[in-house]
Amino acid sequence: MENGLVIETKKLVKKFPVGKGEFIALNGIDLKIGKGEFAGLIGPSGSGKTTLLNIIGSLDMPSSGEAVVLDRPVSTLSSREAASLRKESIGFIFQSYNLLAVHTVFENVEFPLLLLNYNSADRRKMVNDALSWVGLSDKTRSKPPQLSGGECQRVAIARAMVKKPSLVLADEPTANLDAANSHNILTTMETLNRELGTTFLFATHDEKVISYLKRKIFLVDGRIDRDEVKQNQNGEK
Amino acid sequence: MIRFLLQGLLRDKSRSLLPVIVVTAGVMLTVWLHAYINGFMGDIIDTNARFSNGHLKVMSKAYADNMDEFPNDLALLDADSMTAVLGKEFPSVSWAQRIRFGGLLDAPDKNGETKAQGPVFGIGLDLLSPGSEEIERLNLKKSLRSGSLPREHFEALISDDFAKKLRVNPGDKVTLISSAMDGSVAIYNFVASGTVSFGSEVLDRGTIIADITDVREALNMPDASGEILGFFKGGYYDDELALSDAGSFNAVHKSAGEFAPVMRSLSQQGNMDQYVKLSSVYASYIAIIFMVAMSLVLWNAGLLGGLRRYGEIGLRLAMGEEKGHVYRTMLTESVVIGLTGSVTGTIIGLFFAWLLQKYGIDMSGIMKGTSIMIPSVVRAHITTPDFYLGFIPGLISTVTGTALSGIGIYKRQTARLFKELEV
Numbered sequence: 001m002e003n004g005l006v007i008e009t010k011k012l013v014k015k016f017p018v019g020k021g022e023f024i025a026l027n028g029i030d031l032k033i034g035k036g037e038f039a040g041l042i043g044p045s046g047s048g049k050t051t052l053l054n055i056i057g058s059l060d061m062p063s064s065g066e067a068v069v070l071d072r073p074v075s076t077l078s079s080r081e082a083a084s085l086r087k088e089s090i091g092f093i094f095q096s097y098n099l100l101a102v103h104t105v106f107e108n109v110e111f112p113l114l115l116l117n118y119n120s121a122d123r124r125k126m127v128n129d130a131l132s133w134v135g136l137s138d139k140t141r142s143k144p145p146q147l148s149g150g151e152c153q154r155v156a157i158a159r160a161m162v163k164k165p166s167l168v169l170a171d172e173p174t175a176n177l178d179a180a181n182s183h184n185i186l187t188t189m190e191t192l193n194r195e196l197g198t199t200f201l202f203a204t205h206d207e208k209v210i211s212y213l214k215r216k217i218f219l220v221d222g223r224i225d226r227d228e229v230k231q232n233q234n235g236e237k
Numbered sequence: 238m239i240r241f242l243l244q245g246l247l248r249d250k251s252r253s254l255l256p257v258i259v260v261t262a263g264v265m266l267t268v269w270l271h272a273y274i275n276g277f278m279g280d281i282i283d284t285n286a287r288f289s290n291g292h293l294k295v296m297s298k299a300y301a302d303n304m305d306e307f308p309n310d311l312a313l314l315d316a317d318s319m320t321a322v323l324g325k326e327f328p329s330v331s332w333a334q335r336i337r338f339g340g341l342l343d344a345p346d347k348n349g350e351t352k353a354q355g356p357v358f359g360i361g362l363d364l365l366s367p368g369s370e371e372i373e374r375l376n377l378k379k380s381l382r383s384g385s386l387p388r389e390h391f392e393a394l395i396s397d398d399f400a401k402k403l404r405v406n407p408g409d410k411v412t413l414i415s416s417a418m419d420g421s422v423a424i425y426n427f428v429a430s431g432t433v434s435f436g437s438e439v440l441d442r443g444t445i446i447a448d449i450t451d452v453r454e455a456l457n458m459p460d461a462s463g464e465i466l467g468f469f470k471g472g473y474y475d476d477e478l479a480l481s482d483a484g485s486f487n488a489v490h491k492s493a494g495e496f497a498p499v500m501r502s503l504s505q506q507g508n509m510d511q512y513v514k515l516s517s518v519y520a521s522y523i524a525i526i527f528m529v530a531m532s533l534v535l536w537n538a539g540l541l542g543g544l545r546r547y548g549e550i551g552l553r554l555a556m557g558e559e560k561g562h563v564y565r566t567m568l569t570e571s572v573v574i575g576l577t578g579s580v581t582g583t584i585i586g587l588f589f590a591w592l593l594q595k596y597g598i599d600m601s602g603i604m605k606g607t608s609i610m611i612p613s614v615v616r617a618h619i620t621t622p623d624f625y626l627g628f629i630p631g632l633i634s635t636v637t638g639t640a641l642s643g644i645g646i647y648k649r650q651t652a653r654l655f656k657e658l659e660v
């Protein structure tokens with residue numbers, strides 16, 4: 001990262017075809033996020049949060065403008081290059097957990113490491129570490145249907161974190177969780193952010209999440225409305 | 238990675254067991270049905286062979302040219318030695334002499350006056366010599382409606398309907414009026430030993446079946462036979478083999494004379510050619526229709542299986558797996574499923590077909606009297622295509638279905654796959 005930026009978007013526009021016309025979901029987003037930030041996109045439903053995360057995560061392409069993620073301009077990436085960017089550097093946490101139901105907790109968390117061709121001893125150690133970060137060391141053999149919602153979300157976090165990516169994109173990670181679980185998970189992520197220097201970008205309208213953010217980027221109708229950085233604090237609310 | 242995919246495949250029954258069962262069932266039905274149709278159609282050809290065409294037929298050249306009129310004045314002379322030669326030249330074929338003839342059958346009353354008469358079609362064949370296969374071949378025992386099979390000379394079988402029309406009962410005398418080999422009028426007396434019914438209009442209209450030695454005497458054709466029929470000992474008509482046998486025989490016996498013998502395969506007689514072609518086409522048609530139907534089902538199963546997994550696929554893509562890799566693993570999975578199902582389905586289908594081929598189902602109880610044109614025992618006949626036919630719906634359709642559903646991976650933005658998964 002030549003300029004210390006993990007994410008930089010320039011006049012980013014995303015249009016979706018709707019009927020005969022088109023809908024502008026992102027309308028000129030200019031955003032810079034540096035290494036180690038713990039930032040969130042905040043905005044009402046339909047404001048473009050998920051759309052922006054998808055483009056940053058190279059799951060979708062911008063209509064115009066550019067998103068440079070870890071020095072790679074997303075719009076120029078081939079699907080192969082985008083896959084490799086995701087595989088090596090980005091961890092996703094989805095609104096719904098998206099765990100593989102027939103695989104155990106261990107196997108779900110192990111999957112990103114299989115793609116990276118780690119050997120089995122390394123994989124075992126890394127998965128166990130990740131599960132201990134989220135406090136699930138005793139559930140490695142369970143399958144997702146046997147877990148509570150909070151536990152599933154923690155598995156998803158472990159899966160996103162296991163390869164120690166440079167960037168974690170978390171879309172409404174607490175949407176299905178109660179307050180206690182939400183705080184639990186956010187504390188975990190904060191710790192990981194502090195200890196590993198991982199950059200976090202959230203999309204949320206949940207007050208509990210917002211209170212943990214060190215930087216709040218408000219989106220309204222596909223534009224950045226405000227961008228607030230918390231001063232003089234060390235990750236405590 | 239392979240272990241991961243295998244675990245997913247094996248643990249998710251709806252991804253492995255279910256499709257394998259569907260494929261197995263479809264393939265099994267396809268294989269079995271094809272063997273069954275083949276057996277059934279083959280039996281119909283075979284009944285025609287038994288009654289009039291043989292799998293092979295040797296005649297004089299001149300007779301062959303007018304075969305439909307059974308011109309016995311052109312019959313093969315010295316037929317016994319010809320039969321012996323054939324037996325040596327074609328050891329895998331069993332040979333039987335036949336004389337077919339037409340004429341008038343006259344039923345006299347007590348005083349010898351005509352009480353009724355009608356046109357008759359006759360077959361002379363070996364009824365009396367011990368070990369003759371002809372009684373079995375024409376299913377005479379089961380076709381008997383009254384009286385008994387001929388046990389001595391001058392005895393004959395008459396078709397049941399015809400006997401009723403002539404008011405002839407077993408034991409009554411009937412007189413055959415026909416033309417002898419030399420062209421003169423032949424008059425000969427038979428005793429009706431019994432009546433038969435074959436369930437076929439052509440045969441039941443007016444047929445007389447007598448021992449060939451009596452017919453020779455009646456028509457004054459000593460040691461001559463109109464036709465020598467050959468039947469493959471394997472039981473099934475094989476057109477390629479028949480054509481090559483006939484070809485090689487005719488190549489050896491190609492002397493120019495009118496009375497020189499020629500051999501014709503079943504397909505080279507009358508319009509049997511079309512029938513042989515038709516029946517094989519028919520079998521393939523039904524098999525194809527069925528295969529297409531099965532293919533659609535299995536294709537659909539493959540398609541649904543793929544669509545159902547958009548969520549999992551979206552996730553794998555988001556984790557950074559390459560599209561090509563995801564697609565290839567999907568295809569590999571469907572190949573594994575298609576192969577497993579096709580192999581087990583083929584084995585099970587062949588097993589049931591084999592049972593039906595070996596034991597048959599005796600339908601004679603249901604189809605009383607229809608013993609000749611429609612075979613009374615339904616049998617399957619396993620042929621080479623049965624060993625690979627099932628793989629068309631089983632493997633190709635399953636894989637195609639998956640391949641098509643998987644195109645979605647390429648067509649859609651990964652983000653779209655996710656939307657579908659989340660809803």
Ligand SMILES: Nc1ncnc2c1ncn2[C@@H]1O[C@H](COP(=O)(O)OP(=O)(O)OP(=O)(O)O)[C@@H](O)[C@H]1O
Nearest residue numbers: 016017018023025044045046047048049050051052
């Ligand atoms: N594939 C698409 N086709 C058409 N319109 C779309 C598509 N994806 C998103 N949109 C539209 O773009 C807008 C922004 O959607 P987005 O999912 O980014 O909102 P969001 O801020 O994440 O909302 P929420 O908080 O409800 O998740 C919405 O109005 C949505 O209807």
Ligand SMILES: [Mg+2]
Nearest residue numbers: 049050051171
């Ligand atoms: Mg959203």
